[in-house]
Amino acid sequence: MRKLSEKDKELIKEAKKVARKFSKVKWEGQRLSTVGAALRTKDGKIYSGPDICHPQSGSSSICAEFTALSKAYSEGHTEIDSIVAYCYVNEKVKKILSPCGICREFLRLFGNPWIILDTKKKAKLNEIHLFSDNWK
Numbered sequence: 834m835r836k837l838s839e840k841d842k843e844l845i846k847e848a849k850k851v852a853r854k855f856s857k858v859k860w861e862g863q864r865l866s867t868v869g870a871a872l873r874t875k876d877g878k879i880y881s882g883p884d885i886c887h888p889q890s891g892s893s894s895i896c897a898e899f900t901a902l903s904k905a906y907s908e909g910h911t912e913i914d915s916i917v918a919y920c921y922v923n924e925k926v927k928k929i930l931s932p933c934g935i936c937r938e939f940l941r942l943f944g945n946p947w948i949i950l951d952t953k954k955k956a957k958l959n960e961i962h963l964f965s966d967n968w969k
């Protein structure tokens with residue numbers, strides 16, 4: 834675990850901005866997004882995006898991390914330095930989220946990034962991943 838840098842705090846701000854923006858999007862009266870993710874690539878570019886939560890089908894939903902990673906990957910980036918996900922329901926209900934198991938597995942494809950865990954600390958993916966001892 835390590836303390837956050839100013840660059841990490843910038844990522845948190847970006848993730849929160851995305852989460853707030855997309856929390857207003859509705860489909861048939863139901864909210865589609867409550868989480869924004871922001872990542873920094875190894876060469877310093879920032880990509881971000883929201884989750885897209887199908888109100889009637891969890892398996893048809895994607896986490897915000899997938900949106901941000903897909904954007905970075907489609908622009909040619911395959912190594913991530915750090916990532917954060919921020920849940921915004923309203924001004925009283927908001928917080929940084931730790932990536933789910935599927936996201937942790939997917940993140941392995943992009944190196945061993947820093948995962949911002951809360952407003953004070955971060956950890957390397959292999960420190961929080963269940964099967965990190967299977968890594969090369």
Ligand SMILES: [Zn+2]
Nearest residue numbers: 896932933936
């Ligand atoms: Zn996830």
